Amino acid sequence: MQPGSIEQQIERHLLKVEKPGRYVGGEYNSVVKDWARADVKVALAFPDIYDLGMSNLGIMNLYHQVNQRDDMLAERVFSPWLDMEAVMREQQIPLYSLESKRPIRDFDLLGISLPYEQLYTNAINMLDLAGMPLLSRDRDESYPLVIAGGHACFNPEPMADFIDAFVIGEGEEIIVEIAAELGRLRGLRRDEQLRQIARIQGMYVPRFYDVDYRVDGTVRSVTPNQPGIPARVLKRIVLTLPKPFTKFIVPNIDTVHNRAPIEIMRGCTRGCRFCHAGMVTRPVRERPVAEIMAAIDEIVRYTGFEEISLLSLSSSDYVWVEELAEEVNRVYKDAGLSLSLPSLRIESASADLLEKIGGTRRSGFTFAPEAATEKMRDLINKYVPDDQVIQTARDVYSRGWRTIKFYFMIGHPDETLDDVQAIIDLCGRTLREGTKILGKKATLNVGVSTFIPKPHTPFQWAPQDTRESVERKQAMLKQQMRRGGMHLRWNTYDDSEFEGWLSRGDRRLSRVIRRAWELGCKFDAWQDQHKHGRWLQAFDESGINPDFYNFRERDLDEVFPWDHIDVGLRKKFLQEDYLMSIRRETRVDCRDKCFACGILPKFAKERATTEDLAWECPPVTPISERGRQRTVEIPLSAIG
Amino acid sequence: MTHLSPVVQRLRITFGKAGTLTYTSNLDMAKIWERVLRRAELPLLYTRGFNTRPRISLAMPLPLGISSDCEILDISLRERIAFCEASLRERLLAVSPQGLSIVAINEVDPRSSTMQSLIMSAEYRIRFHDPLERACLQRKIDELLGQESIIVERRRRRKRSVMDVRPLILSLEMDEHADLLAHLSVGDRGNLRPDHLLELLDMDGMHSSIHRSRLHRLPE
Numbered sequence: 097m098q099p100g101s102i103e104q105q106i107e108r109h110l111l112k113v114e115k116p117g118r119y120v121g122g123e124y125n126s127v128v129k130d131w132a133r134a135d136v137k138v139a140l141a142f143p144d145i146y147d148l149g150m151s152n153l154g155i156m157n158l159y160h161q162v163n164q165r166d167d168m169l170a171e172r173v174f175s176p177w178l179d180m181e182a183v184m185r186e187q188q189i190p191l192y193s194l195e196s197k198r199p200i201r202d203f204d205l206l207g208i209s210l211p212y213e214q215l216y217t218n219a220i221n222m223l224d225l226a227g228m229p230l231l232s233r234d235r236d237e238s239y240p241l242v243i244a245g246g247h248a249c250f251n252p253e254p255m256a257d258f259i260d261a262f263v264i265g266e267g268e269e270i271i272v273e274i275a276a277e278l279g280r281l282r283g284l285r286r287d288e289q290l291r292q293i294a295r296i297q298g299m300y301v302p303r304f305y306d307v308d309y310r311v312d313g314t315v316r317s318v319t320p321n322q323p324g325i326p327a328r329v330l331k332r333i334v335l336t337l338p339k340p341f342t343k344f345i346v347p348n349i350d351t352v353h354n355r356a357p358i359e360i361m362r363g364c365t366r367g368c369r370f371c372h373a374g375m376v377t378r379p380v381r382e383r384p385v386a387e388i389m390a391a392i393d394e395i396v397r398y399t400g401f402e403e404i405s406l407l408s409l410s411s412s413d414y415v416w417v418e419e420l421a422e423e424v425n426r427v428y429k430d431a432g433l434s435l436s437l438p439s440l441r442i443e444s445a446s447a448d449l450l451e452k453i454g455g456t457r458r459s460g461f462t463f464a465p466e467a468a469t470e471k472m473r474d475l476i477n478k479y480v481p482d483d484q485v486i487q488t489a490r491d492v493y494s495r496g497w498r499t500i501k502f503y504f505m506i507g508h509p510d511e512t513l514d515d516v517q518a519i520i521d522l523c524g525r526t527l528r529e530g531t532k533i534l535g536k537k538a539t540l541n542v543g544v545s546t547f548i549p550k551p552h553t554p555f556q557w558a559p560q561d562t563r564e565s566v567e568r569k570q571a572m573l574k575q576q577m578r579r580g581g582m583h584l585r586w587n588t589y590d591d592s593e594f595e596g597w598l599s600r601g602d603r604r605l606s607r608v609i610r611r612a613w614e615l616g617c618k619f620d621a622w623q624d625q626h627k628h629g630r631w632l633q634a635f636d637e638s639g640i641n642p643d644f645y646n647f648r649e650r651d652l653d654e655v656f657p658w659d660h661i662d663v664g665l666r667k668k669f670l671q672e673d674y675l676m677s678i679r680r681e682t683r684v685d686c687r688d689k690c691f692a693c694g695i696l697p698k699f700a701k702e703r704a705t706t707e708d709l710a711w712e713c714p715p716v717t718p719i720s721e722r723g724r725q726r727t728v729e730i731p732l733s734a735i736g
Numbered sequence: 737m738t739h740l741s742p743v744v745q746r747l748r749i750t751f752g753k754a755g756t757l758t759y760t761s762n763l764d765m766a767k768i769w770e771r772v773l774r775r776a777e778l779p780l781l782y783t784r785g786f787n788t789r790p791r792i793s794l795a796m797p798l799p800l801g802i803s804s805d806c807e808i809l810d811i812s813l814r815e816r817i818a819f820c821e822a823s824l825r826e827r828l829l830a831v832s833p834q835g836l837s838i839v840a841i842n843e844v845d846p847r848s849s850t851m852q853s854l855i856m857s858a859e860y861r862i863r864f865h866d867p868l869e870r871a872c873l874q875r876k877i878d879e880l881l882g883q884e885s886i887i888v889e890r891r892r893r894r895k896r897s898v899m900d901v902r903p904l905i906l907s908l909e910m911d912e913h914a915d916l917l918a919h920l921s922v923g924d925r926g927n928l929r930p931d932h933l934l935e936l937l938d939m940d941g942m943h944s945s946i947h948r949s950r951l952h953r954l955p956e
Contacts, residue, residue: 108943110759110801111801116759116800116801117756117759117760117761117764119759120759121756122755122757122833122834123833123834124771124772124831124832124834346768346771346833348756348759348760348764348768348833349759349760349761349764350763350764350767396774397775397777398775399771399775400770400771400772400773400774400775400831401771402770402771402774432780432782432788432790
């Protein structure tokens with residue numbers, strides 16, 4: 097197709113679709129390079145609509161890394177919404193990039209961002225819209241190489257049939273390496289190209305691994321079927337965070353998070369057992385305050401954004417958080433700029449921090465106590481006593497914030513209705529504190545999500561809670577939490593069940609995903625679009641029992657479909673932590689005491705090149721002093 | 737008691753919208769301007785309160801998909817800047833998205849009333865991309881203008897009303913390129929959008945592009 101013709105074709109139809117600005121590009125700071133002069137062309141895809149994809153920091157980072165190179169270009173592509181997809185299919189307009197309006201098939205590399213599992217059907221829908229065969233084995237070297245990365249890819253197996261190669265871990269450096277390598281491999285057969293790509297540390301090429309199953313359906317082994325392919329793929333990390341990206345594309349239409357993010361810290365030392373991000377993003381790497389301040393300044397000048405959020409998994413744990421707040425307050429107090437610092441700990445100091453940082457605009461105050469009883473707090477290893485919750489709420493309300501938002505989690509199999517009642521009671525007490533101070537103006541928004549056991553976490557062995565149990569717990573919440581000043585949000589069980597399947601799924605799920613897509617499933621992250629019945633039908637037609645993935649309590653020595661993906665953690669460490677959870681034993685922040693998760697020895701060589709405290713990892717505790725963690729293996733059936 | 741910061745200087749920017757930017761709604765256009773002005777480091781005056789906004793206003797909403805070179809933006813500054821149209825234009829264009837053009841910049845009296853209340857009508861040029869017979873277009877124009885009243889039903893927030901839109905067509909003619917030139921009322925006193933006019937002409941199915949070329953204001 098001639099360049100320019102897609103532009104002309106869509107122009108006739110744009111006014112018939114909702115928010116046509118999603119499909120035209122042309123934004124300030126978007127990079128349109130001379131097509132002919134770039135040797136390697138990369139299309140970066142976020143498999144949801146523009147409004148969401150434009151808020152994704154990962155995509156922007158990669159866009160910047162590739163476009164920095166004179167010999168490469170990167171362009172964006174998002175999922176068209178249903179109305180636009182209908183137009184494109186009817187008019188036979190192929191999926192195209194926003195910058196040059198070139199068909200995706202004209203690119204050398206298609207990089208798909210998969211931060212969460214609900215995007216899988218959209219990802220394959222994009223392949224189809226691009227006019228590409230869905231299955232990796234059906235695509236030869238005449239098609240762009242399809243790679244995927246993002247947090248969901250720490251278990252790449254459900255998407256193994258569709259993706260040529262996965263990026264395991266952090267993408268900032270590797271994306272350019274892959275693109276450069278691909279330039280050198282031009283003209284070779286796809287298989288050969290992939291053999292070379294697989295040599296790049298952090299790249300996983302599913303076709304070079306054979307999966308052997310046991311009679312009971314669990315995995316017996318995953319083994320390379322080629323010489324020179326690593327038995328386990330170690331994730332890629334950057335030793336220190338690259339300078340923050342600041343030349344954000346400024347959208348011409350409103351988007352979900354219409355603001356610029358700056359990552360202040362990567363990784364987390366808290367060790368909450370349910371937290372996938374906390375386990376897979378180790379080690380902790382922090383950014384110096386001066387670098388953050390310089391980034392804020394650049395963002396204001398380059399983008400004109402009025403809102404910047406300072407991101408990390410646990411902002412209170414960022415070592416220089418006080419200093420950062422002081423600096424922000426000093427420089428931007430009256431600048432009409434709004435900064436947000438999410439993921440603060442539940443403590444009074446957080447109110448101080450936000451007051452300093454928030455400037456003229458006040459967003460709500462969000463905290464995640466997660467659980468409301470001692471038992472559940474021990475079990476998930478996130479300990480925040482009630483008094484601290486109440487005291488913090490009091491501090492926040494009395495400084496004039498009217499809204500607090502709490503996040504809780506239900507659905508751990510050992511949770512009882514009493515534990516759920518405690519959530520209701522704690523929220524009630526919190527709001528009463530607010531009412532004492534602010535009267536009826538005080539509000540408490542409560543989000544109660546359903547726990548989903550994730551791969552590479554201590555709960556990867558645990559069964560997911562059943563529909564009956566979760567819905568009973570939710571009914572309790574709904575009944576008692578619908579009152580003045582309190583707003584409750586929850587996940588439907590359909591959504592949680594669906595996420596569970598894909599989270600701990602294996603390669604056989606590729607078949608199910610494909611069938612579900614054929615049956616019309618897409619936009620599964622949108623509650624009103626997710627078609628649960630069709631998914632069940634897809635499982636049924638594929639001869640796979642979905643409950644196998646969600647409700648089994650896994651044996652301690654079970655081989656998981658993702659065991660050959662190495663996130664740097666020892667399986668033994670996760671196992672110990674799981675057993676401790678069952679015994680209700682907790683672990684402190686690992687900055688205070690190292691539990692030998694495995695990240696240090698795994699990256700020993702790399703760490704030797706960084707400063708001593710760069711990763712916030714203390715010296716490994718000698719084995720003799722780690723008696724508390726030595727575990728006796730007890731059969732799980734005895735624990736119940 | 738807090739005092740309102742005074743408007744030290746008011747600038748009126750006449751600007752154009754073309755290409756991809758025509759798919760930006762009026763509300764989003766205000767946001768684009770806000771950010772352009774911030775990138776240009778102009779000393780904007782902000783509203784007070786928790787959700788502070790710069791004091792800027794667009795004169796007359798431009799419907800989606802329509803290009804223009806006569807849009808008007810008023811901005812209020814908290815500090816006086818040395819006014820030089822050429823350098824200011826350059827400063828703004830350097831930080832503008834594709835499709836935004838600057839036609840003129842004027843200094844206006846900070847106490848003058850906003851443009852929005854003064855605009856009465858707008859001129860549009862409608863170009864058809866599908867083949868069209870001149871005679872056919874002329875006949876349609878004549879038929880429409882020949883009607884004494886054109887009663888249409890309008891729905892606004894679930895309320896239905898009927899109104900006569902004939903008086904809102906101030907002029908309608910075809911030029912030598914077979915473009916349609918329409919002068920239509922805009923604003924609260926009666927508003928007829930050019931896409932609506934095409935419906936009245938039974939030409940809304942045709943591939944066309946619409947350009948707003950002039951805004952008319954009440955004589956002061």
